[in-house]
Amino acid sequence: MRNISDLIEQHLKNILQDSPGGSIEIQRSELADLFQCVPSQINYVINTRFTVEKGYLVESKRGGGGYIRIRKVQIVSKARLQELLTEELIGESITQGVGYAIIDRLLEEGLISARESTLMKIATSRNVLNEVPQIRDRLRATMLKQMIAAILLR
Structure with missing residues (x-):
């Protein structure tokens, strides 16, 4: 059985794949509610599975109305x-x-x-x-x- 981190990663990758422009904005708390986990679990997945080496850029804004933006980097040449x-x-x-x-x-x-x-x-x-x-x-x-x-x- 897959663990919660795998499920969160796959969910985010599915959303990214369906997203025009290869970019999504999510709210950590909403995703944590969806997967019934703590927000730090979301941070862990994003920090370890959506890295520059793996082809992603991540921006984060904390506080009220904060978000996490994940963008898949496209290879130009x-x-x-x-x-x-x-x-x-x-x-x-x-x-x-x-x-x-x-x-x-x-x-x-x-x-x-x-x-x-x-x-x-x-x-x-x-x-x-x-x-x-x-x-x-x-x-x-x-x-x-x-x-x-x-x-x-x-």
Whole structure:
């Protein structure tokens, strides 16, 4: 059985998919009432499952009449995507979790196959990059940048 976080995530993704322009505004309290959970559960889902690495921009306004705006970022060009991923998101060092989120985004956008996704995750996993964390995260960043460049140039 799926947990409440999965249900909230799927609900938001369904609304986003049906939304013209790929943007929605929600009220945390209304969503919490709908799923009979605390508002912090909504925050958790948004903060962990709707990140920049996963292709979302989130804006939040707190207080009375506050809202959360979630927008799915559209890929304009492969060159811009490569720049965004390698320069802005990956940088010089990247954790396994963030790296996997980027790989999942490439899969979701249809830029890589499920098999390529699996291979990329294996190659950049902690088990393969068996080094101290600082070196491991730098190696992962370099490998991901090279893989993304090769994929986007084909």
